[in-house]
Every structure is written in C-alpha cells, then in structure tokens.
Amino acid sequence: MLQSKGYAAQSSTSGLAPFSFERRDPKPDDVVVEIAFCGICHSDIHQVRDEWGGSMYPMVPGHEIVGRVTKIGKDVTRFKEGDLAGVGVMVDSCRVCDNCKAQEEAYCEKGFVGTYNARGYDGVLVHGGYSTNIVVNERYVHTLSARLEPKLAAVAPLLCAGITTYSPLRHWKVGPGKKVGIVGLGGLGHMGLKFAHSFGAEVTLFTTSAGKEADARRLGADHVVISKDPDQMAREKSKYDFLLDCVSAPHDLNEYLGLLRLDGTLCQVGLPEKPLPVNAFSMVTNRRSMSGSMIGGMAETQQMLDYCAEHDIVSDIEMTSVDQINQAYERVVKADVKYRFVIDMETL
Numbered sequence: 001m002l003q004s005k006g007y008a009a010q011s012s013t014s015g016l017a018p019f020s021f022e023r024r025d026p027k028p029d030d031v032v033v034e035i036a037f038c039g040i041c042h043s044d045i046h047q048v049r050d051e052w053g054g055s056m057y058p059m060v061p062g063h064e065i066v067g068r069v070t071k072i073g074k075d076v077t078r079f080k081e082g083d084l085a086g087v088g089v090m091v092d093s094c095r096v097c098d099n100c101k102a103q104e105e106a107y108c109e110k111g112f113v114g115t116y117n118a119r120g121y122d123g124v125l126v127h128g129g130y131s132t133n134i135v136v137n138e139r140y141v142h143t144l145s146a147r148l149e150p151k152l153a154a155v156a157p158l159l160c161a162g163i164t165t166y167s168p169l170r171h172w173k174v175g176p177g178k179k180v181g182i183v184g185l186g187g188l189g190h191m192g193l194k195f196a197h198s199f200g201a202e203v204t205l206f207t208t209s210a211g212k213e214a215d216a217r218r219l220g221a222d223h224v225v226i227s228k229d230p231d232q233m234a235r236e237k238s239k240y241d242f243l244l245d246c247v248s249a250p251h252d253l254n255e256y257l258g259l260l261r262l263d264g265t266l267c268q269v270g271l272p273e274k275p276l277p278v279n280a281f282s283m284v285t286n287r288r289s290m291s292g293s294m295i296g297g298m299a300e301t302q303q304m305l306d307y308c309a310e311h312d313i314v315s316d317i318e319m320t321s322v323d324q325i326n327q328a329y330e331r332v333v334k335a336d337v338k339y340r341f342v343i344d345m346e347t348l
C-alpha cells in the first residue's frame with residue numbers, strides 16, 4: 001500500500017486534523033499524483049459537517065487537485081513521471097452506460113465515484129486531495145498544459161468551480177449576441193463571469209452587495225445589478241437569454257425567472273439546502289426554462305483546462321496553509337474570501 005498523510009474529519013463536529021492513511025498500490029492503468037495544491041470548495045464544508053446527510057468518516061476532503069505524476073502503471077498512455085496533472089470531482093464511473101459512453105460521466109447512470117466521501121465500486125472508502133498524494137485511474141486524470149504551471153495553485157479551483165460554470169455556459173451556447181446574467185459573486189460566480197466574458201457574451205452580475213461592483217467589472221461583468229434594489233431589477237425584466245444561478249442561499253427564483261426573454265433559460269448550479277418555490281406563471285410567461293447542471297464530463301473538463309491555458313484564465317485565490325484549514329472554513333462560510341482558498345500542500 002501507498003502511505004499518505006492528510007487532514008481528515010472524524011465526525012460532523014470534529015473539524016479537520018492530521019491523519020495518516022493508506023492508498024491502493026497503483027494498478028496497471030493508475031497514476032500516482034503528488035499533490036501540490038488543493039482548493040477548498042464549499043461542498044467540502046457541507047460534507048465534512050454532514051449538512052447534506054450520509055457523510056462517511058474518516059473523511060479527507062478535497063476535489064480541486066493539482067500536482068505532479070510520480071508513478072505510472074504499465075498500461076498508462078497519457079502520462080509519464082514528472083507530468084503536471086489534475087483531478088476533479090470524480091475518480092471513477094461505470095464507463096459503459098449511455099451517459100458514460102456519451103462522455104457525460106457526471107451523469108453516470110450507476111452514479112460516478114466521488115473523489116472523497118464515497119466508496120469505489122470495490123466498496124473501499126476513497127479519500128480526497130487534502131493530502132500528500134492520490135492514486136487514480138488515468139481516465140479520470142486531466143493533463144495540464146505547461147502554460148498553466150506558473151499559476152498552478154490558481155488552476156486547482158478550475159477542477160470544480162471552473163467546470164461547473166464552463167459546462168452550462170457551453171451547453172446553452174453562451175457567446176456573442178447573447179445577454180447573460182451571473183447570479184452571485186463567489187467561488188462559482190467569479191468563474192462564471194470570466195468564462196461568459198471570454199465567450200463574448202454581454203454579461204451582467206446580479207449581487208446583493210454594492211461593494212462587489214468594481215471587482216465584478218474587473219472579472220468580466222459589463223453591468224452590475226444590485227438585486228436588493230427593486231427598481232434596478234424591474235429595469236432588467238424579460239431581457240436575458242441565459243442566467244447562471246450560482247447562489248446556494250435562499251433566494252426568490254421567480255424574481256430571476258422574470259428576467260428571461262422568450263425561450264430564455266435559468267440554470268441552477270448553486271445548491272440551496274432547502275427547496276425553493278417556483279410559480280408556474282414565472283415559467284409559462286416567455287416560455288421560460290428552468291434547469292440545472294452538475295460539473296461536467298471528463299472530456300469537457302479537459303477541454304475547459306485547455307481553453308484556460310490558451311486564454312490565460314485561472315481562479316482568483318487566497319493561499320492557506322494546511323494548519324489553517326478550520327479557520328479558512330469559517331471564512332468560506334462567511335463568504336470572506338476572494339474567491340477561493342487553495343491549500344499549499346507543502347505545508348503538510
């Protein structure tokens with residue numbers, strides 16, 4: 001077995017503390033990645049604290065992983081020792097269902113194997129990226145262009161926050177001539193702004209905080225609407241082709257649906273804990289659609305990473321050391337980070 005060190009939660013109330021564990025020896029098609037940086041995703045906190053139910057402990061969180069390949073199995077073709085590599089939200093899927101065959105592994109009919117807080121199909125609990133290394137089948141590992149190396153820490157959040165926003169913006173063909181709204185400026189929203197702007201759309205940020213306007217414009221917003229101001233919201237009615245809703249706090253979906261023009265779509269990527277009511281009248285008016293999207297498939301995630309390398313897009317991050325994780329969690333919960341914490345694994 002391969003020795004690994006990390007930070008783990010032992011229960012929903014324990015917080016995170018140092019933890020030693022073993023990973024499987026690499027199989028012929030596995031790569032071993034020595035982890036350089038791992039992002040802190042809000043879903044790490046939800047799962048550590050068992051806020052979605054069903055959490056499995058001990059839990060080593062982390063699914064925004066970048067590092068370097070230190071070992072490869074004999075059948076590995078896409079990597080060699082020393083290559084940069086990235087691992088995101090999943091480490092396996094069934095590979096044979098219609099959705100896997102269509103390269104939509106995020107929607108695997110058997111359910112993909114999450115990077116942590118999940119059991120592999122062999123029943124073994126898997127551990128994530130707040131750790132020294134990870135062993136993953138090469139099909140679920142991404143290559144990283146050398147152009148990303150100077151900003152490697154800021155690449156980590158692309159593996160979750162990046163693909164979660166890139167995929168729906170591509171699916172709904174956001175681009176020139178489209179009027180697009182990004183709702184909420186946090187880890188997801190700041191990537192939504194960067195991608196929507198880069199794809200050539202006219203982009204509006206909807207935010208509750210007037211203090212975020214300058215940052216929003218720097219990140220790619222053409223307009224900023226303060227969503228608490230009813231007059232500003234009324235002026236935007238029925239104007240938008242597409243809204244990417246990145247908010248996980250309670251909010252009025254009907255107000256946002258009202259912003260969509262004929263055949264417009266609202267796509268939910270934030271994950272509010274409780275159901276949000278939708279009024280049928282908000283939908284039938286302008287033949288609107290309400291949808292959702294979850295991360296993206298392996299091929300699309302690779303495409304996103306390659307796009308970011310080509311267009312010099314990374315996340316805005318604040319670095320933290322591993323012994324400060326619990327404090328970082330408190331600040332994420334208070335939305336007091338611009339816009340993603342990344343753990344420097346050298347500090348482990």
Ligand SMILES: [Zn+2]
Pocket residue numbers: 041042043044063089160161
């Ligand atoms: Zn995530």
Ligand SMILES: [Zn+2]
Pocket residue numbers: 093094095096097098099100101105107108109110111
């Ligand atoms: Zn499948």
